[in-house]
Amino acid sequence: MNNLRRNTRLYRFIHTVFAMERDLIVGGQAVMEGVMMRTPSAYAIACRKSDGDIVTTAESLPKWSDKYKWLSWPVLRGGATLIQSMALGIKALNFSAKIYEDDLEAQKEKVKQEAADQVAVFAEGTSDENFTKAPVKVVMPAKKEKKIGSSIGTIFSIIFALGFNILLFVVAPLLITNAGFIALGWAEAPLLSAEATWWQTLYAYIWQTKPHSWIAFNLIDGIVRMFFFVLMIVSMSYLKDIRRVFEYHGAEHKTVFTWEKGLELNVDNAKDQRRQHPRCGTSFLMVVMLVSIVLFSVITFEQTWMNLLVRIVLMPLVAGLSYEVIRYAAKKESGAIFKFMTLPGIWLQNITTQEPDAEQLEVAIRALDESLKLEPQTA
Numbered sequence: 001m002n003n004l005r006r007n008t009r010l011y012r013f014i015h016t017v018f019a020m021e022r023d024l025i026v027g028g029q030a031v032m033e034g035v036m037m038r039t040p041s042a043y044a045i046a047c048r049k050s051d052g053d054i055v056t057t058a059e060s061l062p063k064w065s066d067k068y069k070w071l072s073w074p075v076l077r078g079g080a081t082l083i084q085s086m087a088l089g090i091k092a093l094n095f096s097a098k099i100y101e102d103d104l105e106a107q108k109e110k111v112k113q114e115a116a117d118q119v120a121v122f123a124e125g126t127s128d129e130n131f132t133k134a135p136v137k138v139v140m141p142a143k144k145e146k147k148i149g150s151s152i153g154t155i156f157s158i159i160f161a162l163g164f165n166i167l168l169f170v171v172a173p174l175l176i177t178n179a180g181f182i183a184l185g186w187a188e189a190p191l192l193s194a195e196a197t198w199w200q201t202l203y204a205y206i207w208q209t210k211p212h213s214w215i216a217f218n219l220i221d222g223i224v225r226m227f228f229f230v231l232m233i234v235s236m237s238y239l240k241d242i243r244r245v246f247e248y249h250g251a252e253h254k255t256v257f258t259w260e261k262g263l264e265l266n267v268d269n270a271k272d273q274r275r276q277h278p279r280c281g282t283s284f285l286m287v288v289m290l291v292s293i294v295l296f297s298v299i300t301f302e303q304t305w306m307n308l309l310v311r312i313v314l315m316p317l318v319a320g321l322s323y324e325v326i327r328y329a330a331k332k333e334s335g336a337i338f339k340f341m342t343l344p345g346i347w348l349q350n351i352t353t354q355e356p357d358a359e360q361l362e363v364a365i366r367a368l369d370e371s372l373k374l375e376p377q378t379a
Contacts, residue, residue, distance in 0.1 A: 025039075025040065025279075025327075026038070026039055026256050026259050026260070026368065026371075027256065027279060028252040028255075028256065028364070028367065028368075029088075029089055029092055029252070029281070030245045030246070030248035030249035030251075030252055031045065031047065031092050031093055031095070031096035031245070031248070032047070032093070032096040032097055032099075032100045032241075032245065033047050033048050033049075033096065033099070033100055033244070033248070033363075034046050034047030034048060034096050034099070034248065034363055034367070035248050035251060035252045035255075035363055035364040035367045036088065036089070036092035036367060037252070037255070037364070037367035037368040037370075037371045038061075038085075038088060038371065039368075039371045039372060039374075039375050040061075040375070041060055041061055041063065041374065041375050041376055042058060042059065042060045042061055042371045042372075042373075042374035042375060043058065043059060043061060043088055043092075043371055044056060044057065044058035044059075044367045044368070044369075044370035044371035044374070045057050045058075045092050045095050045096065045367060046363045046364070046366040046367035046370065047095070047096050047099045047100070047363070048359065048360075048363050049099065049103045050103050050107060054362070054363055054366050055099050056366060056367070056370050057095060058370040058371060058373070058374055059374070060374050061084070061088075074320075074324055075317070075320035075321060075323075075324060076320060077320070077323070078319055078320035078321070078322065078323025078324060079316040079317075079319055079320045079323075081323060082316075082319045082320075082323065166312065168228055168232075169225050169228060169229065170225075170308065170311050170312060171308060172224075172228065173221050173222075173224040173225040173228065174209075174221055174304065174307060174308060174311070175206050175304070176224055177217060177220050177221040177224055178205065178206060178209050178211075178217075178304060179205050179206065180220070181211050181217060181220070182205055186211060186212055186213075186216070186217075187209070187210050187211040187212060187217070188210040190204035190205060190207070190208065191204075192204055206304050207303070207304055207305075208302050208303060208304060209300075209301075209302055209303070209304050209307055210302055214297050214300045215297045217297075218292075218293050218294075218296045218297040218300075219293055219297075221293070221296070222289050222290070222292060222293035225289050225292075226286070226289050226344075229285065229286075229289070230348065233282075233348065233351055233352060234351060237351050237352075243354060246351070246352055246353055246354040247354045247355065247356045247357070247360055248356065248360055248363070248364070249352060249353045249354070250275040250353035250354050250355055250356045250360075251270070251356035251360040251361045251363065251364040252364050253273070253274070253275050253276065253277040253280065253349075253353055254270045254271065254273040254274070254275060254356065254361060254364070255270050255273075255361065255364040255365050255367075255368055256277060256279075256368075257270075257273035257274060257277065258270045258273055258365075259368060261273075265365050265368060265369060266365065267358050267361045267362055267365065270361045270364070270365060271358070271361060275349065275350075275353040275354075275355065276346045276349040276350070276353065277330075277349070278326065278329050278330045278339075278342045278345075278346065279326055279327070279330045280345060280349055280352075280353075282345045282348050282349050282352045283326060283342045283344075283345025283346060283348075283349070284322060284323070284326050284345070285345070286342075286344040286345035286348060287322040287325050287326055287341055287342060287345065288318055288319060288322045290341055290344075291318050291321050291322050291325065292311070292318050295314065295317070295318060295321075296310070296311060296314075299314070325338055325341055325342070326342065329341065329342045
């Protein structure tokens with residue numbers, strides 16, 4: 001808290017510099033015991049250790065749109081932002097995980113050292129006059145644990161995450177919807193012989209998609225996708241560590257609201273802000289699902305594998321369109337339709353964001369302060 005008070009003058013200077021930049025978009029991401037904050041030209045990560053210290057790292061971001069002007073075009077900028085955000089997200093998670101692991105190791109070593117200091121073995125004297133009692137301190141050597149290379153682990157994590165998300169949110173909903181439509185008579189049933197095996201039957205049900213109404217098919221497909229997403233979020237919310245991350249997520253949103261309202265960045269101002277923000281990643285994912293329902297109703301194929309391929313290939317376009325919706329919906333002048341499209345995500349944030357404490361707000365504010373320091377200071 002004292003550090004934040006000392007930085008008040010710096011905050012006022014930074015806020016004055018950026019006061020006329022109405023499009024200065026600030027966002028972030030919750031990580032393990034910390035927050036990553038991103039401004040247009042920089043990002044910063046702040047994590048709190050068990051001893052109360054806040055560890056930070058910050059770096060300027062490359063301006064892709066300066067080098068490639070077409071990346072600043074509507075829709076295309078959404079894809080570029082998404083790729084950069086994914087890279088930053090992985091970097092932030094790796095940084096926080098490293099801080100968290102090092103902190104745990106330090107705590108374990110401290111406990112071992114304290115226990116070792118209390119262990120003393122006393123040798124009993126013998127009849128030999130030259131043999132005297134003496135305390136002997138016994139310290140066992142620490143076991144060395146094998147660690148897998150961080151780069152290999154990161155690559156594996158990215159591949160696994162991408163594969164899992166494609167399977168859960170693209171493949172599974174499409175196949176379930178297709179099988180359901182055939183079973184309910186809402187799509188043409190495959191021609192099967194009486195001797196067909198279970199594998200041939202399963203193959204026939206998923207090989208082709210021939211619904212009577214593509215609009216209804218994609219609507220149900222989108223609902224199944226949303227159901228899986230909500231189920232995953234609700235299930236994760238019961239995990240203690242994830243709930244802690246959700247509290248930092250709330251701290252991030254409150255800090256962003258404090259900045260956007262032009263208030264001084266301190267805990268007192270931040271704690272009064274809302275936890276639900278229209279530009280949140282949760283809202284973005286919900287809008288992605290809504291946009292995909294509309295887009296995939298127009299672009300359809302009878303072959304299931306083609307529908308799967310189209311859904312994967314067109315994800316950058318879906319993400320770009322969704323980005324524009326989210327960006328416009330956050331503006332006061334946006335219409336009711338855009339506000340309505342972000343409502344499901346706002347509701348879901350009642351789960352993905354939890355009320356933070358003062359220390360968590362302090363971490364989020366520190367991250368934003370460090371990021372703002374790296375912004376170009378132009379009059």
